[in-house]
Amino acid sequence: MRLLIVEDSVKLATSLSEALRPRGYAVDLVHDGALADSLLRTELYDAVILDLSLPGMDGLTVLQRLRERGTATPVVVLTARGDLEDRVRGLNLGADDYLAKPFELSELEARLQAVMRRAHGVAAPKVSLGPLEYDSIGRVFTLRGERLLLRPKEHAVLEVLLLRMGKVISKPALHEHVFAIDAATGQDVVEIYIHRLRKHLQGSGVAIVTLRGLGYVLEAG
Amino acid sequence: MFSKPAESLRLQLLRWLLAPLLVLLLVNAWFSNRAAVATANQAFDRLLLASADAIAGEVNLREGSVAVDLPYAALQLLESNIQERIFYRVVAPDGKTVTGYDDLPLPAPTRAHREDSVIYEAQYRGDAIHLVALYKPLYGTGLAAPVVVIVAETGEARAALSHQILVDGLERQALLIVAAGLLVWLGLLRGLRPLGRLTRSLVARPASDLSPIARDAVQAEVRPLIDALNQHTARIDRLLASRQRLITDASHQMRTPLAEMRTQIEVSLRQDRPEQLRQALVDAHADIDHLARLIGQMLVQARSEPEVLQDQRNDDVDLNELARATTLDYVAAARKKAIDLSFEGAAEPTVVRGNALLLREMIANLIDNAILYAHPSGAVAVRVLRGQRAVLEVEDNGPGIAAAERERVFERFYRVPGAAAGGSGLGLSIVRNICLAHRAQVELTTPASGAGLCVRVHFDLAT
Numbered sequence: 051m052r053l054l055i056v057e058d059s060v061k062l063a064t065s066l067s068e069a070l071r072p073r074g075y076a077v078d079l080v081h082d083g084a085l086a087d088s089l090l091r092t093e094l095y096d097a098v099i100l101d102l103s104l105p106g107m108d109g110l111t112v113l114q115r116l117r118e119r120g121t122a123t124p125v126v127v128l129t130a131r132g133d134l135e136d137r138v139r140g141l142n143l144g145a146d147d148y149l150a151k152p153f154e155l156s157e158l159e160a161r162l163q164a165v166m167r168r169a170h171g172v173a174a175p176k177v178s179l180g181p182l183e184y185d186s187i188g189r190v191f192t193l194r195g196e197r198l199l200l201r202p203k204e205h206a207v208l209e210v211l212l213l214r215m216g217k218v219i220s221k222p223a224l225h226e227h228v229f230a231i232d233a234a235t236g237q238d239v240v241e242i243y244i245h246r247l248r249k250h251l252q253g254s255g256v257a258i259v260t261l262r263g264l265g266y267v268l269e270a271g
Numbered sequence: 272m273f274s275k276p277a278e279s280l281r282l283q284l285l286r287w288l289l290a291p292l293l294v295l296l297l298v299n300a301w302f303s304n305r306a307a308v309a310t311a312n313q314a315f316d317r318l319l320l321a322s323a324d325a326i327a328g329e330v331n332l333r334e335g336s337v338a339v340d341l342p343y344a345a346l347q348l349l350e351s352n353i354q355e356r357i358f359y360r361v362v363a364p365d366g367k368t369v370t371g372y373d374d375l376p377l378p379a380p381t382r383a384h385r386e387d388s389v390i391y392e393a394q395y396r397g398d399a400i401h402l403v404a405l406y407k408p409l410y411g412t413g414l415a416a417p418v419v420v421i422v423a424e425t426g427e428a429r430a431a432l433s434h435q436i437l438v439d440g441l442e443r444q445a446l447l448i449v450a451a452g453l454l455v456w457l458g459l460l461r462g463l464r465p466l467g468r469l470t471r472s473l474v475a476r477p478a479s480d481l482s483p484i485a486r487d488a489v490q491a492e493v494r495p496l497i498d499a500l501n502q503h504t505a506r507i508d509r510l511l512a513s514r515q516r517l518i519t520d521a522s523h524q525m526r527t528p529l530a531e532m533r534t535q536i537e538v539s540l541r542q543d544r545p546e547q548l549r550q551a552l553v554d555a556h557a558d559i560d561h562l563a564r565l566i567g568q569m570l571v572q573a574r575s576e577p578e579v580l581q582d583q584r585n586d587d588v589d590l591n592e593l594a595r596a597t598t599l600d601y602v603a604a605a606r607k608k609a610i611d612l613s614f615e616g617a618a619e620p621t622v623v624r625g626n627a628l629l630l631r632e633m634i635a636n637l638i639d640n641a642i643l644y645a646h647p648s649g650a651v652a653v654r655v656l657r658g659q660r661a662v663l664e665v666e667d668n669g670p671g672i673a674a675a676e677r678e679r680v681f682e683r684f685y686r687v688p689g690a691a692a693g694g695s696g697l698g699l700s701i702v703r704n705i706c707l708a709h710r711a712q713v714e715l716t717t718p719a720s721g722a723g724l725c726v727r728v729h730f731d732l733a734t
Contacts, residue, residue, distance in 0.1 A: 138628075152563045157603075218602045259606065263614030263653075264599060269606055 051166070052094070053077045056086040056112065057101040057128065066099065069155050070162075083107030090116050095123055097166050099158070102129040102140070110143055117144035124165035126158070160216060167213065177212055180270025182256045184212050193254050200250065203228060207243045211258060211268040220265035281459050288455055292448045300441055307436035311429040312401070316390050319403035322349055323359075323388070323422040327407040330361065330369075330418050337363040337409070337418055339370055349424055358400070358423040364409075364416035375421050378404045398425050465489045481508040513576055520684045521569050524695065528558040528565075561695075568697040571632050572683070575701050580629070580708035587733050588627045591616040591655050594663060597634040598653045605642050611650040612642075617657035623730040625709045633705040636698040637665040637726050644669035644691055644724070661730040668723035677715045702726075 053075040057063040060081060067077040078093075080086045084106035090098070098116075102109035113125060127145040140148055146165040149158060163177075177184045181194045191198040191208060200208065206228045210219060219227075225237045244266060248258055255271045325345030331338060339361050349357050360371035378389040389404045402423040409418060465488055473484070483501040486494045532555045539551035573579075598614045605612035623630075634653075641651040645667040654664040672680055672687060679685050681703045684696040706713045711730045718725045 150567070152559060216603060216606070218599055261602065261612050261614070263616065264595070264602065264612065267602060267606065 051075050051096045053097050053099065053162075054080065054086070054089065054093070054095045055099045056080050056083070056104065056109070057099070058082070058104050059101075066155075066158070070159070073159065081105075083109060083112050087112050087115055090121070090123075091119070097162055097169075098123055098125045099162070100125050100127050100145075102127060110140060113140070113143050113145060122169060124169040126161050126165055128153070164217075179212060179268060180256050181254055182212065182251070182270070184209065193251070193256070198250060200247075204243050204246055204250070207240070208247055208268075211266060214268070216267065216269060218261060218265045218267045224266065280463070281456060284455055284459060285452060289448065289452055292451065296441070296444055296448065299444065300437070303440045304433070304437050307433035307440075308429075310436060311433040314432070315401065315424070315429045316403060318349060319390075319401065319422050319424065320388055320405065322346065323403050323405040323420045326359065326361065326422065327405050327418070327420045330407055330409070330420065332409055332414075337361070337369050341370060349422070355427050356398075356425050358395070358421075360419075360421045362419040362421070364414045364418060369418075371421070375423060376402070377419065377421070378402075395423065400425050401429070462490065466493065481505075481511070510576060510579070514573065517569065517573060517683070521565070524565055524684060525562060528561050532558045565695040565697070568636075568695045568701065571636075571701050572697050572704075575629065575632070575704040575708070577704060577707055580704065584626055585624045586627060587622050588625050588630055590621040590623050590630075590661050590663060590730065592620075593627060593631055594634050594653055594655050597631050598638060600635065601638045601642060604639070605651060608642060608645070609648045610642055610645050611648075612638075613650070613652045615652065615654040617655045617661075619657060621655050621657040621661045622733040623661050623709070623711075624733045625730075629705050629708065633702050633728070634663065634665075636701050637663075637728075640694070640698045641665050641667035641669070641724070641726075643694055649723075657732070659732075661732050663728040663730070664725060666718050666723060666725040668718070668720065671717060671722060671724045672715055680715070681713075702728075 051074065053070060055063050055066055055070075055077060057066065057079075058081050063079045063081065067079055070077055078089070078095075080089055081104075083104035086100070086104070087107055090112070100109050100113060104112070109127065109129075113127070116123065116125070124146040125144070126147045126149060127140045128149050128151060129140070130151045146169065147161045149161060177186060182198075183192045184190070185192070189205075189209075191200060191205070207224065210224060210227045221237050221240050225235075225240050228240070228243070229235055244258055244260075251257060257269060257271060259267050259269055261267060322345045325342055326339065329340045329342055341359075346357060346359070349355075358372050358375050360373065360375040361369040362377070363369050374395075376393040376395060378391050387406055391402050391404070393400060393402060400423045402421055405420045405422075406417040407420060469484065469488060481504050483504065484497050486497045486501070489497060535551045535554055539548045595614055595616055598612065602612060638651065638653060645651050646669055649668045652664070652666045654662075654666070656662040656664065670690075676687050680687060681699050683700040685700075686694055686696045702713060705711075706728060709730065711728050713726065713728045716725045716727060717723070
């Protein structure tokens with residue numbers, strides 16, 4: 051996975067690359083907007099981390115020009131401005147996600163994975179949450195190294211929950227993901243599978259949490 | 272602000288004054304011309320009549336027929352230095368011309384005999400002429416009809432006179448207009464002088480001087496403008512003062528965690544004990560989060576000052592959707608403290624008028640506070656209720672706020688004594704500002720369970 055980090059603070063950019071390289075990313079660093087723009091014309095990246103306040107060329111302009119060239123490379127925007135209007139502008143210009151400085155490294159990693167999965171349709175080959183691991187190529191769940199035997203619908207529900215990376219999925223959205231649109235089942239059928247999955251995960255430290263009125267989230271205790 | 276740049280007041284006034292005056296001058300000239308012609312006609316007609324009268328005096332009956340000895344003095348009356356032609360004709364009662372030009376036209380028969388004299392105009396030998404016909408009855412002669420004496424002249428002299436009357440009048444009026452223009456110019460020069468003085472004093476003012484401009488220095492007409500300017504300046508002054516307080520308070524608030532961090536790190540570096548270094552880093556990490564939160568809230572606070580919010584943009588906002596989306600943003604933060612975050616929307620869309628960005632900021636602040644103060648593994652509930660009004664409720668099961676403190680917590684940087692660390696003291700102040708801008712009321716209550724805090728915001732439903 052090739053990653054471009056465009057960030058004028060050398061210290062922050064270096065820390066980020068040090069954190070991301072061990073996760074298997076090939077990271078390039080640029081500290082200047084104009085340089086980033088010319089690099090993005092010739093090189094192909096799987097994702098870009100883009101700061102907004104840059105010397106040379108404003109980050110929003112870099113983003114705008116990237117999108118005008120028809121490139122769909124996922125972009126996570128970083129900004130110190132923390133302004134809601136900025137966020138709206140950035141998302142309108144085609145940013146895939148947005149993080150205000152300062153942010154948590156784990157948050158950045160999760161967002162990065164999420165935008166790449168959305169853009170390229172593939173998850174990282176191995177996704178894990180605590181003792182729960184998922185091999186997205188072999189489509190196999192393992193819990194503490196032991197293979198988890200799930201029925202197809204249970205598998206589908208757990209896959210959706212794991213790939214959301216700590217984000218909530220509402221009951222209607224989960225239902226839509228797992229069941230065909232014309233399925234004659236009501237949304238409450240989701241609860242049956244959640245109930246069964248909870249039994250599978252019991253005592254493992256991984257739990258499906260219900261947030262009333264919001265949906266479900268998978269978390270490691 | 273203005274649709275087009277305003278032009279010079281002097282030019283504007285001159286144009287508005289001179290153009291109508293010129294039109295009035297033209298109208299007046301037409302009337303003056305008529306009056307001048309009438310005056311000239313009257314004067315010259317009187318001369319014609321006098322001349323005819325003199326001729327009539329010499330008319331007598333000689334041997335049964337009318338005879339006249341033409342007095343040359345009578346015709347001399349009509350002489351002037353203008354080349355004019357004079358005609359006369361004396362007509363006997365039988366209609367025969369006694370003397371003079373026998374083709375000189377008679378007055379219209381309808382007017383004849385009814386008056387002593389008739390003044391009229393006619394075409395004669397290719398010229399417009401002015402004529403007077405005088406009827407002289409010859410009493411005691413047995414002649415029924417009078418003798419008619421006609422004297423006529425071409426109109427050059429009267430045209431010259433009326434022309435002169437007109438030109439003299441117009442010259443005077445034109446002078447008046449020029450004088451009026453000059454006076455207006457001078458008056459404006461004088462009238463604008465206070466504005467000039469005001470401009471110079473404003474230019475010389477230091478940037479920090481936001482005191483009101485003296486309204487007595489200018490004329491009554493300009494005072495509303497000065498008042499409006501003063502009001503605007505006062506608003507800026509309040510905004511600046513509020514910003515200044517915010518910066519002062521905030522730098523104070525930021526120095527504390529910075530000092531903590533600095534001291535702790537310095538001590539750890541001196542002592543070279545790995546576990547203490549690690550603890551210092553962990554603490555610094557938390558302090559940095561606190562600082563980041565503080566800075567973020569200061570920005571929001573600065574943008575939610577009542578002076579700034581006065582002209583915010585309003586849209587229809589579905590409180591249900593907005594509250595739900597904002598709650599979702601806080602799932603990660605809530606789960607980190609193992610807090611059970613829940614959302615309960617109204618059954619139907621609950622639309623209020625407002626600025627979605629600011630309302631989201633307000634809801635975010637309430638949820639953020641609730642998560643901060645809720646007990647670990649506690650619960651935070653976000654609800655939207657729709658009745659006569661729209662109600663947003665954010666409830667936590669934390670320590671709550673004592674009734675005595677409930678007013679003060681809305682003050683900027685006020686923190687309840689002994690409250691959990693991490694709060695900036697800005698959250699509720701921001702909430703109140705945004706509520707004010709949306710005509711919403713915020714109240715702090717104790718939840719039905721008896722513990723914790725329930726913040727309730729009442730909005731008017733959009734109509």
